[in-house]
Amino acid sequence: xxxxxxxxxxxxxxxxxxxxxxxxxxxxxxxxxxxxxxxxxxxxxxxxxxxxxxxxxxxxxxxxxxxxxxxxxxxxxxxxxxxxxxxxxxxxxxxxxxxxxxxxxxxxxxxxxxxxxxxxxxxxxxxxxxxxxxxxxxxxxxxxxxxxxxxxxxxxxxxxxxxxxxxxxxxxxxxxxxxxxxxxxxxxxxxxxxxxxxxxxxxxxxxxxxxxxxxxxxxxxxxxxxxxxxxxxxxxxxxxxxxxxxxxxxxxxxxxxxxxxxxxxxxxxxxxxxxxxxxxxxxxxxxxxxxxxxxxxxxxxxxxxxxxxxxxxxxxxxxxxxxxxxxxxxxxxxxxxxxxxxxxxxxxxxxxxxxxxxxxxxxxxxxxxxxxxxxxxxxxx
Numbered sequence: 381x382x383x384x385x386x387x388x389x390x391x392x393x394x395x396x397x398x399x400x401x402x403x404x405x406x407x408x409x410x411x412x413x414x415x416x417x418x419x420x421x422x423x424x425x426x427x428x429x430x431x432x433x434x435x436x437x438x439x440x441x442x443x444x445x446x447x448x449x450x451x452x453x454x455x456x457x458x459x460x461x462x463x464x465x466x467x468x469x470x471x472x473x474x475x476x477x478x479x480x481x482x483x484x485x486x487x488x489x490x491x492x493x494x495x496x497x498x499x500x501x502x503x504x505x506x507x508x509x510x511x512x513x514x515x516x517x518x519x520x521x522x523x524x525x526x527x528x529x530x531x532x533x534x535x536x537x538x539x540x541x542x543x544x545x546x547x548x549x550x551x552x553x554x555x556x557x558x559x560x561x562x563x564x565x566x567x568x569x570x571x572x573x574x575x576x577x578x579x580x581x582x583x584x585x586x587x588x589x590x591x592x593x594x595x596x597x598x599x600x601x602x603x604x605x606x607x608x609x610x611x612x613x614x615x616x617x618x619x620x621x622x623x624x625x626x627x628x629x630x631x632x633x634x635x636x637x638x639x640x641x642x643x644x645x646x647x648x649x650x651x652x653x654x655x656x657x658x659x660x661x662x663x664x665x666x667x668x669x670x671x672x673x674x675x676x677x678x679x680x681x682x683x684x685x686x687x688x689x690x691x692x693x694x695x696x697x698x699x700x701x702x703x704x705x706x707x708x709x710x711x712x713x714x715x716x717x718x719x720x721x722x723x724x725x726x727x728x729x730x731x732x733x734x735x736x737x738x739x740x741x742x743x744x745x746x747x748x749x750x751x752x753x754x755x756x757x758x759x760x761x
Contacts, residue, residue, distance in 0.1 A: 401433040403460070405506050406483030406566070407491060410475035411440045414493040415447040421491075422454055422461065424499050432503065435460045437483055438493070439475040442467045447493075468760070469694035472560075473586060474578035480569050489563040490583065497561040498602035505563040505600065514598040515568050518554055518584065519561035525601030542622055550589045550629050554597050557585040561602065568595060577637040579694065580625050589629040641691040642750045645683050653679035676717075677710075684709045684757075692758040705757045712752040720745030 407425060411418065418438060425436055440448040442465060451463040464482055466475065480488045487509050491497045497519060505517040520526065522543070543558050550557075562584050568591075575590045576583070588595065624641040653675040660671035684706050688697055697705040724741025728734070 403433050403435040403483075403485035404487065404510075405429070405432055405434045405502070405563075406480070406485040406488045407434060407436040407502070408476055408479035408483065408488055409436060409438045409491055409493045410472050410479065411438050411443060411447045411451075411493045412470070413443045413445045413447060415443065415445045415450045417493045417495055418447060418450050419454065421493055421495060421499070422458075424495075425502075428499050428502060432506065433485075435462065435483070435485060437462045437464065437479045439464045439466065439479040439482075441470040441475060470696075471579055471694045472581040473576070473583040474694065476583045477573060477576055477578055480564075480566060481573060483566060486566055487563060488566045488569065490560065492560055496605045498605065501561075501600060501602045502563070508598050508600075509563060509565060514596050515565045516587070516595050516597040517563045518556060518559050518597060518599045519602040520554070520556035520559060520599035521604065522555040523599050523601050527601075527603040546585055546589075546622075546626060549626055550585075551593075552585070552588050553593065554588060555599055557588050558582055559584055564595075575633055577625060577628065579637050579641075580622070582622060582625055586625060586629070590633075638691055639750055642687060642753070643746050645686045645691060646746050646749070648686060649679040649683040652682045680710055680713050681706070683713070687753070688758075695758045695760065697758070708757045709753060712756060713749055716745045716749040716752070719748045 407429075409418070409421065422436065425434070438448075438451045438461070440451065440463060442448070448463055448465040451461065455461040455463060462482075464478055466478070476490050480490070487506055489502055489505065491499060491502075501519060505519075508514050508517045521539070539558055543556060546552055546557050560583075564587070569587070572587055572590050572595075576586050580586070588597070624637045624644060627640045628635065628637040656678040657671050657675035660666040660674050661668065664671075666674070687709075688702070688705070720741040722741075723744040724737045727740040728737035731737075
């Protein structure tokens with residue numbers, strides 16, 4: 381569900397802004413609990429983009445702190461401000477995609493609302509695109525001239541590792557494919573958009589990997605500032621999210637990022653199952669049937685929790701819906717187990733190779749569980 385907010389006649393009447401030029405630049409700002417930052421960012425944009433026809437599109441994931449309401453107040457005063465309020469889903473990549481596709485200028489910039497990106501670089505980035513020197517301009521942390529005021533060593537180390545993995549595995553040429561600060565020609569983005577994942581947090585990596593080298597890019601240094609207010613949009617499971625995106629791109633998007641995340645969680649569940657089985661047999665001396673049942677229940681429960689936290693974070697279940705979803709997940713996975721065994725026996729009858737039969741059964745089980753979970757557990761609102 382989207383709520384597109386345009387300036388309206390609420391509160392005191394405002395002076396008309398007739399004759400505003402068509403925007404040359406759209407600034408896309410994904411937000412979540414950033415109410416203390418959006419007005420500051422708006423004023424900074426207003427100052428640095430003087431003389432440029434621009435608009436800013438805030439894409440808010442229904443922030444509990446009412447960020448969208450602050451943006452709405454700004455929009456009533458300035459028609460260059462727009463807000464897309466997303467309800468029932470969450471994710472940085474999806475927010476950026478929706479924001480760019482909702483924009484109207486030929487060039488679109490993505491910048492965080494946490495005031496850590498350097499908005500003073502936007503005119504330079506626009507000039508590089510408008511002059512035809514590039515179709516993508518990236519604010520890079522890995523080229524000479526970059527300065528950091530708010531990037532802690534742990535986060536910097538993790539980012540550097542992820543960057544190296546992405547560059548080598550996906551053959552990405554730019555130095556900082558993990559950057560969240562970039563500007564792109566909107567027509568080129570629209571060509572790539574159908575193949576981009578709406579899940580996850582690394583939209584630039586997705587764009588560059590999907591383009592397969594067809595997107596001329598320029599990187600510029602900038603100063604990474606300290607966070608002023610709000611909270612990071614990255615959670616503790618972002619590593620799995622990143623790995624899923626890399627695997628999806630390695631398969632040329634034959635399988636979706638969400639399916640790969642679901643399968644990875646299933647792999648973790650297998651380890652949980654075997655660990656629980658071992659503990660029940662060796663430490664508690666339980667009969668095998670009871671130990672196996674305990675392993676299955678613990679594994680299904682851990683899979684549900686991880687999927688709810690990571691794979692379906694944009695449709696995360698809470699409250700009573702969490703308990704109802706867990707019961708539905710138990711049922712779905714129980715039926716999936718029968719599908720697993722049935723396919724495995726069928727394959728083994730045709731070709732008595734144990735590992736092939738087991739692999740076929742496991743694949744059938746994960747496909748069944750994924751499809752049915754989307755229908756009955758994490759249903760789209």
